[in-house]
Amino acid sequence: MKMLRSLxxxxxAAAFGVATAGAAPKxxxxxxxxxxxYVPQAVIDGFTAETGVKVNYETYASGEExxxxxxxxxxxxxxxxxxxxxxEALIKGGLLTPVDQAKLPHFGNLMPEYLHMPHDPExxxxxxxxxxxxxxxxxxxxxxxxxxxxxxxFTEAHKxxxxxxxxxxxxxxxxxxxxxxxLNAMTAENIAGTRPVLAAWFKLIKLFDxxxxxxxxxxxxxxxxxxxxxxxxxxxxxDKKFRYVLPKEGAHLFVDLLAIPKDARNxxxxxxxxxxxxxxxxxxxxxxxxxxxxxxxxxxxxxxxEQLANPASYPVTDRKLDTFRHIGDSGAAIDELITDLKNxx
Amino acid sequence: MSDLAAKRFPRPxxxxxxxxxxxxxxxxxxxxLYGPIAVLIxxxxxxxxxxxxxxxxxxxxxxELMRNEPILRTLGNSLVIAAAATVLAVVIGTTGAWLLHRxxxxxxRAIQTxxxxxxxxxxxxxxxxLLILFxxxxxxxxxxxxxxxxxxxxxxxxxxxxQARLQGLDPALEEAALDLGATPxxxxxxxxxxxxxxxxxxxxxxxxxxxxDELIISFFTVSPASRTLPLQVFGMAKVGLNPMLNALxxxxxxxxxxxxxxxxxxxxxxxx
Amino acid sequence: xQALPAADAENPHARRATPMGWWLLAPMLIxxxxxxxxxxxxxxxxxxxxxxxxxxxxxxxxxxxYARVFxxxxxxxxxxxxxxxxxxxxxxxxxxxxxxxxxxxxxxxxRNRLLLLVMIPFWTSFxxxxxxxxxxxxxxxxxxxxxxSARVIPQPLELLYTPVAVVIGLxxxxxxxxxxxxxxxxxxxxxxxxxxxxxxGAGPLRAFSEVIIPLTWPGIAAGVLLVFVPAIxxxxxxxxxxxxxxxxxxxxxxxQVFKARNLPFAAALGVVFTLLFVASYLALQWRGRRARA
Numbered sequence: 001m002k003m004l005r006s007l008x009x010x011x012x013a014a015a016f017g018v019a020t021a022g023a024a025p026k027x028x029x030x031x032x033x034x035x036x037x038y039v040p041q042a043v044i045d046g047f048t049a050e051t052g053v054k055v056n057y058e059t060y061a062s063g064e065e066x067x068x069x070x071x072x073x074x075x076x077x078x079x080x081x082x083x084x085x086x087x088e089a090l091i092k093g094g095l096l097t098p099v100d101q102a103k104l105p106h107f108g109n110l111m112p113e114y115l116h117m118p119h120d121p122e123x124x125x126x127x128x129x130x131x132x133x134x135x136x137x138x139x140x141x142x143x144x145x146x147x148x149x150x151x152x153x154f155t156e157a158h159k160x161x162x163x164x165x166x167x168x169x170x171x172x173x174x175x176x177x178x179x180x181x182x183l184n185a186m187t188a189e190n191i192a193g194t195r196p197v198l199a200a201w202f203k204l205i206k207l208f209d210x211x212x213x214x215x216x217x218x219x220x221x222x223x224x225x226x227x228x229x230x231x232x233x234x235x236x237x238x239d240k241k242f243r244y245v246l247p248k249e250g251a252h253l254f255v256d257l258l259a260i261p262k263d264a265r266n267x268x269x270x271x272x273x274x275x276x277x278x279x280x281x282x283x284x285x286x287x288x289x290x291x292x293x294x295x296x297x298x299x300x301x302x303x304x305x306e307q308l309a310n311p312a313s314y315p316v317t318d319r320k321l322d323t324f325r326h327i328g329d330s331g332a333a334i335d336e337l338i339t340d341l342k343n344x345x
Numbered sequence: 346m347s348d349l350a351a352k353r354f355p356r357p358x359x360x361x362x363x364x365x366x367x368x369x370x371x372x373x374x375x376x377x378l379y380g381p382i383a384v385l386i387x388x389x390x391x392x393x394x395x396x397x398x399x400x401x402x403x404x405x406x407x408x409e410l411m412r413n414e415p416i417l418r419t420l421g422n423s424l425v426i427a428a429a430a431t432v433l434a435v436v437i438g439t440t441g442a443w444l445l446h447r448x449x450x451x452x453x454r455a456i457q458t459x460x461x462x463x464x465x466x467x468x469x470x471x472x473x474x475l476l477i478l479f480x481x482x483x484x485x486x487x488x489x490x491x492x493x494x495x496x497x498x499x500x501x502x503x504x505x506x507x508q509a510r511l512q513g514l515d516p517a518l519e520e521a522a523l524d525l526g527a528t529p530x531x532x533x534x535x536x537x538x539x540x541x542x543x544x545x546x547x548x549x550x551x552x553x554x555x556x557x558d559e560l561i562i563s564f565f566t567v568s569p570a571s572r573t574l575p576l577q578v579f580g581m582a583k584v585g586l587n588p589m590l591n592a593l594x595x596x597x598x599x600x601x602x603x604x605x606x607x608x609x610x611x612x613x614x615x616x617x
Numbered sequence: 618x619q620a621l622p623a624a625d626a627e628n629p630h631a632r633r634a635t636p637m638g639w640w641l642l643a644p645m646l647i648x649x650x651x652x653x654x655x656x657x658x659x660x661x662x663x664x665x666x667x668x669x670x671x672x673x674x675x676x677x678x679x680x681x682x683y684a685r686v687f688x689x690x691x692x693x694x695x696x697x698x699x700x701x702x703x704x705x706x707x708x709x710x711x712x713x714x715x716x717x718x719x720x721x722x723x724x725x726x727x728r729n730r731l732l733l734l735v736m737i738p739f740w741t742s743f744x745x746x747x748x749x750x751x752x753x754x755x756x757x758x759x760x761x762x763x764x765x766s767a768r769v770i771p772q773p774l775e776l777l778y779t780p781v782a783v784v785i786g787l788x789x790x791x792x793x794x795x796x797x798x799x800x801x802x803x804x805x806x807x808x809x810x811x812x813x814x815x816x817x818g819a820g821p822l823r824a825f826s827e828v829i830i831p832l833t834w835p836g837i838a839a840g841v842l843l844v845f846v847p848a849i850x851x852x853x854x855x856x857x858x859x860x861x862x863x864x865x866x867x868x869x870x871x872x873q874v875f876k877a878r879n880l881p882f883a884a885a886l887g888v889v890f891t892l893l894f895v896a897s898y899l900a901l902q903w904r905g906r907r908a909r910a
Contacts, residue, residue: 093671370716473870473884557742593745
């Protein structure tokens with residue numbers, strides 16, 4: 001009996017907890033849905049301390065994953081970090097709320113070359129967060145031969161020493177580059193055409209990881225990787241033996257954005273957080289922890305010369321860089337190809 | 346006397362040999378079970394982040410753990426969800442077990458089978474099907490969706506535990522209470538419930554732990570606000586080794602040991 | 618822990634259910650209908666639907682999802698999942714049965730202590746237990762460091778992110794689920810039976826295979842079910858220890874839901890998986906009934 005009675009307050013607390021979880025405390029809340037390893041906890045804590053807004057931060061490891069959960073989750077997200085091509089799909093599908101620039105006093109910090117890009121020509125729905133490339137990182141202590149292209153990365157000598165992003169579109173794109181094809185020409189034939197290339201590559205790959213490919217490189221489980229530039233920049237900071245290379249054939253340039261889903265509940269707080277991220281000193285904090293290319297001119301002024309000289313974050317290059325566009329239903333064909341190949345071995 | 350008996354009928358050497366082999370094997374199994382846990386806890390006190398070389402002793406990771414907002418928040422969520430699911434599971438499971446014991450229902454066998462389904466159904470199928478259900482019913486994912494999902498797989502465990510106890514119960518007890526003029530409800534409350542207490546408690550503990558540890562079904566039914574601790578741990582483990590996770594593991598293991606000892610104590614009390 | 622509880626039909630004092638009895642049972646029945654039966658039915662309906670290019674479900678009738686499940690790729694994944702889960706189960710039986718049996722044969726005081734030792738990992742978060750192995754198995758991890766310094770191996774073994782790592786992770790996660798039910802049925806067994814078998818001239822091996830195994834079959838069956846079924850659907854261990862390379866059916870379903878946005882296909886995979894599971898359940902029951910007969 002005593003046990004039951006002692007359970008009762010627990011039950012009440014539970015019911016109460018459920019009820020209050022729905023209601024907004026002072027300052028309200030913000031459900032942020034972002035890439036894993038992209039928004040430092042310190043930035044979130046700083047925002048909460050200043051505004052009283054509680055931030056629930058949930059993460060994903062690919063644009064596709066974000067889109068799936070967004071479509072599944074209904075109104076549960078207030079602010080998302082879509083990559084450019086996913087944002088384009090969301091805009092076309094009418095799934096975003098326009099961003100009110102009047103509420104973003106720090107919008108002027110952004111560099112004009114990252115505005116009005118093809119995914120959002122009117123700059124109505126998105127705000128650039130970080131920019132980056134996908135390239136090759138090499139542990140030069142273990143790999144002494146030069147690796148400057150996809151072809152040189154995926155060779156028999158590197159068998160089982162390679163980590164790649166667990167992202168079908170990135171892999172198909174790399175294969176398209178080696179074939180000299182346009183990376184946005186994702187026709188069924190083109191995708192099918194990459195099969196032999198990818199099949200050969202997959203035999204050499206040790207692991208697929210989009211969350212944190214740097215971990216396996218740091219642990220010594222692999223020596224080479226096809227990774228986000230930010231991951232390579234962290235590795236480079238950790239140890240200069242890690243070198244970042246943009247492949248000769250061309251590389252994917254991405255812009256990650258901030259956007260507000262159509263059925264977001266806390267639109268005001270989303271604007272508050274966007275503007276907070278646009279502040280020069282906050283944006284610098286992001287760059288300190290996750291060294292991607294910062295599109296914020298004011299923040300760049302605060303960065304140290306070493307940060308600006310990190311070849312992974314701010315590459316000086318004449319390599320061909322391209323952005324992804326929305327490719328409609330081809331995503332399914334890519335997914336099928338990748339699943340198929342992963343199981344062929 | 347027993348010595349003498351042992352001498353007169355010694356255990357066959359073959360069996361003794363087998364026993365000895367089995368004992369060694371069991372020792373190996375325990376080594377396999379506990380080795381990694383010991384390593385995990387050991388490294389939670391290491392200053393190095395990489396979990397390989399022993400550098401120096403520190404409590405630093407425990408301190409960081411106590412200040413880590415996402416872990417604390419998801420732990421809070423998990424406790425709320427597990428508590429709510431346990432209460433619901435106890436109510437549904439206990440009454441269900443008693444009713445199925447007390448009355449002969451048409452289709453009792455079918456009902457019993459249905460109850461077993463959530464216990465043994467693959468978690469991933471349950472997760473996907475519940476996600477689709479919530480979407481069809483336009484129930485927004487949040488605390489309610491996770492609690493509903495967790496209660497569904499938890500209550501059968503309570504029910505089965507209580508059922509096992511009921512089978513050993515003397516039916517005369519309740520009849521005596523009724524003969525003495527108690528209403529059926531009072532008889533249930535005053536006679537049956539106290540008898541079932543050990544089973545209810547062990548069922549509740551089972552439900553609570555199952556809910557606290559659940560990853561797969563939660564994966565499909567949480568919202569950002571109701572994210573649970575296992576999901577947070579999964580996310581952190583995916584990003585790489587993190588001594589904070591070692592510290593968390595150590596706390597988990599210590600809590601578990603305390604918890605198991607406590608339930609054993611309860612069982613002994615109940616048996617007395 | 619008994620996975621196959623018998624229907625509670627033996628209570629001689631049970632009365633025919635009154636309307637009141639039905640009313641009282643109604644909440645539980647409704648719960649089961651809403652959260653067990655309805656989701657499965659909807660799952661079946663969804664498995665015949667298709668999707669638009671953003672991944673929203675379109676209600677038209679199609680067999681394509683099932684055609685895809687029985688496509689080579691997915692059959693291979695299914696076969697591999699069953700293979701890994703079967704290997705895991707086999708290792709768990711091999712490791713867990715003797716241990717469960719041994720524990721059950723101890724005097725009560727020792728027995729309870731040993732049982733506690735099995736319970737602790739059983740109650741500890743499986744994620745944490747999986748995580749423990751990453752630090753041990755990685756290239757520059759504890760195992761390699763130890764073996765290298767002891768000069769057992771000339772260069773680090775590649776263990777993490779291989780199928781071996783996945784099976785180690787699965788065995789580690791599910792071993793207690795085998796030991797406990799085996800213990801449960803071995804404990805009920807009379808020691809005299811075993812010794813009688815021996816007295817009748819059976820060697821230890823024959824006693825094991827002809828007396829011990831059949832008599833503890835219910836425990837083994839329950840253990841097999843408790844290990845095999847979750848092992849097939851597990852995706853966390855393959856993700857963490859297999860480097861997302863060793864896809865199992867659980868990973869594919871999760872990917873279809875959360876990456877490819879193809880719920881109907883995920884539903885079809887779920888339906889096939891469930892049927893597979895029901896078949897293995899029935900097979901175990903059938904084997905059990907034959908063993909009893």
